[in-house]
Amino acid sequence: MARERVIDEQRTQLQQLSARYFDQSGQLAEAKAEGVELKLEVSRILKDRRADLQDLMQIAVRMLQLTDHLGIPLDRPTAEIFHRHGWNTKIQAESR
Numbered sequence: 787m788a789r790e791r792v793i794d795e796q797r798t799q800l801q802q803l804s805a806r807y808f809d810q811s812g813q814l815a816e817a818k819a820e821g822v823e824l825k826l827e828v829s830r831i832l833k834d835r836r837a838d839l840q841d842l843m844q845i846a847v848r849m850l851q852l853t854d855h856l857g858i859p860l861d862r863p864t865a866e867i868f869h870r871h872g873w874n875t876k877i878q879a880e881s882r
Contacts, residue, residue, distance in 0.1 A: 850875060 850873065853860055860868070860875055868875045 846873075 846868070850868070852858075853875075865875050
C-alpha cells in the first residue's frame with residue numbers, strides 16, 4: 787500500500803509538472819509571436835521614417851534652390867541646420 791501511494795504521489799507530481807511545462811510552452815510560443823510582431827512593427831516604422839526623411843531632404847533641396855534663385859537669405863537657425871549637415875547654402879550661418 788505504501789508503495790502504491792508513493793507511485794500515485796509521483797504520478798500526480800508528474801502530471802502537475804507536465805501541465806506546468808505545457809502552460810509555459812504555450813506562453814513561450816506567445817512571447818515569440820509577440821516578438822516577431824514587434825520586430826515587424828519596428829521595421830515598418832523605420833521604413834516609414836526613412837521615407838519621411840527622404841521627403842524632407844527633397845523639400846530642403848527645393849527650398850535651397852528657391853532661396854538661392856530668388857536671392858532670399860535663410861534665417862540663421864535654418865542656415866545653421868544646413869551647415870551642420872554639410873550642405874553649402876552660400877549663406878553664412880551667422881547672417882541675420
